[in-house]
Amino acid sequence: xxxxxxxxxxxxxxxxxxxxxxxxxxxxxxxxxxxxxxxxxxxxxxxxxxxxxxxxxxxxxxxxxxxxxxxxxxxxxxxxxxxxxxxxxxxxxxxxxxxxxxxxxxxxxxxxxxxxx
Amino acid sequence: xxxxxxxxxxxxxxxxxxxxxxxxxxxxxxxxxxxxxxxxxxxxxxxxxxxxxxxxxxxxxxxxxxxxxxxxxxxxxxxxxxxxxxxxxxxxxxxxxxxxxxxxxxxxxxxxxxxxx
Numbered sequence: 001x002x003x004x005x006x007x008x009x010x011x012x013x014x015x016x017x018x019x020x021x022x023x024x025x026x027x028x029x030x031x032x033x034x035x036x037x038x039x040x041x042x043x044x045x046x047x048x049x050x051x052x053x054x055x056x057x058x059x060x061x062x063x064x065x066x067x068x069x070x071x072x073x074x075x076x077x078x079x080x081x082x083x084x085x086x087x088x089x090x091x092x093x094x095x096x097x098x099x100x101x102x103x104x105x106x107x108x109x110x111x112x113x114x115x116x117x
Numbered sequence: 118x119x120x121x122x123x124x125x126x127x128x129x130x131x132x133x134x135x136x137x138x139x140x141x142x143x144x145x146x147x148x149x150x151x152x153x154x155x156x157x158x159x160x161x162x163x164x165x166x167x168x169x170x171x172x173x174x175x176x177x178x179x180x181x182x183x184x185x186x187x188x189x190x191x192x193x194x195x196x197x198x199x200x201x202x203x204x205x206x207x208x209x210x211x212x213x214x215x216x217x218x219x220x221x222x223x224x225x226x227x228x229x230x231x232x233x234x
Binding site: 005006011108 | 133205220
C-alpha cells in the first residue's frame with residue numbers, strides 16, 4: 001500500500017497553480033515556445049494562453065514574455081518571477097513527497113490491520 | 118495564497134481509500150446503517166455496497182458487518198479492523214495538513230515573488 005497525493009495552490013479559493021500549470025511553465029523553459037509547451041501536455045495553444053493569462057491576473061504579475069511572430073513563430077520565455085515561483089513550487093512538491101511517505105510509514109508501519117500489501 | 122491537497126491510498130496502483138470512503142465509514146459509525154451513510158454523501162446504496170466490497174477485496178479484510186433486514190431495515194457496524202484503518206487514516210490526514218501548511222509557509226514565506234495574497 002502506498003500514499004498518493006495531489007497538491008495545488010489557491011488564491012481566494014480559486015486554483016492558481018498546480019501540476020498542469022507547472023508542466024506548462026516547464027515546457028516553456030524547455031522549448032522557448034508556448035505552442036510547443038502546450039503540445040507536450042496535450043492542451044491547445046488557446047488553452048495555454050488562457051492558463052497563463054489567468055495565472056498572471058491572479059498573481060498580479062507578468063509570468064511569460066511573448067516575442068512577436070504568431071502562433072508557431074516567435075517565442076516565449078519565463079520572467080524571473082515565474083522561474084522563482086516554479087522553483088518554489090518544485091521545492092514544495094519535493095519536500096511534501098518526502099514528508100508524506102515518512103508520515104504514511106509512521107502511521108501505518110505498526111499495522112494491527114494486516115493489509116494485503 | 119494557500120496550499121490545498123488531496124490524499125488517498127493505493128494498493129498495486131488501484132485507489133483503495135480516500136476522503137469518499139472515509140466519509141462512508143464515518144457515516145456507518147454515525148448511523149449504524151449503510152443506507153443512511155450513503156445518503157449523507159449522496160451516493161446510492163448500491164454504490165456504497167460496491168465501495169465496501171472493493172475495499173474489502175483489496176484489503177483482504179472484512180470491514181463492515183451487515184445485519185439482516187434488507188435495504189432500509191437491518192443495520193451495519195464497522196469491524197475492529199475498519200475502525201483501526203479509519204483511525205490511522207485520520208491521523209495521517211491531520212498530520213499531513215499540519216505539515217503541508219508548515220512546509221508551504223517555509224517555502225513561500227521569504228517570497229521575492231510578491232504575490233497578491
